[in-house]
Amino acid sequence: MTTFQGRHLIIDAYEVDSGLLENKKKMKRLLDEMPGQLGMRIFRKPVIGEISSPQYPTTGLSGFVILYESHISFHTWPEERYVAIDVYSCRDFDAKEAVRYLKEYLGTKKLKVKSIIRGR
Numbered sequence: 001m002t003t004f005q006g007r008h009l010i011i012d013a014y015e016v017d018s019g020l021l022e023n024k025k026k027m028k029r030l031l032d033e034m035p036g037q038l039g040m041r042i043f044r045k046p047v048i049g050e051i052s053s054p055q056y057p058t059t060g061l062s063g064f065v066i067l068y069e070s071h072i073s074f075h076t077w078p079e080e081r082y083v084a085i086d087v088y089s090c091r092d093f094d095a096k097e098a099v100r101y102l103k104e105y106l107g108t109k110k111l112k113v114k115s116i117i118r119g120r
Contacts (some may be wrong), residue, residue, distance in 0.1 A: 004069065009087040009095050011102060012112040016083055020106065021076035024048050024061060030105055031065040034072055037101050038093045041068045047050075051075070084120040088118075 020026055031046035048063040064073035069089040076083045083106065087098055095115050103109060 002118065004090070005092075005119045006088060006090040007092055008116045008118050009098055010114040010116070011087070011099070013083045013085065013102060013106050013108055014081065014110040014112075015076075015080050015108050016106045018058070018078040018081050021061065021078040021081070021083055022058065024050070027061050027063055027074065027076065031063055031072060032073070034087075034098070034105075035065065035067055038087070038089075038098055040072075040089060040093065042066075043068045044100040049093060 028048050028054040032042075032047075034041050034053060040064055044066040046063055046065040048061055050059045051062050052059045058077075060076040062073075062075045064071055066106050067089070069091045071089050072085070074083055074085045085102065087093070095113075099111065099113055103111060
């Protein structure tokens with residue numbers, strides 16, 4: 001029997017410029033570029049939506065890109081200067097490179113990162 005295994009990287013990024021977190025074009029670029037940085041291939045073009053809620057005055061963004069290897073997604077809260085990001089792949093990838101790329105792209109050093117091996 002073959003054992004399935006995948007890595008799920010969960011990132012909470014803080015102190016991110018709220019202008020970036022509201023910018024659909026720049027956040028879409030993150031989903032366009034990050035898969036290539038990790039050696040992954042885009043299966044379907046990134047999708048970005050504006051999400052509003054009565055409890056938050058600012059509109060946040062939610063986005064995802066489906067990969068041959070699985071997906072990358074994010075949800076932003078501009079007023080909190082916070083973004084939640086998930087990177088899941090059925091093929092192993094360099095989690096340190098993913099974190100380095102996100103730190104640079106988001107312009108923050110304040111990240112909380114959790115890496116989970118799923119399956120098995």
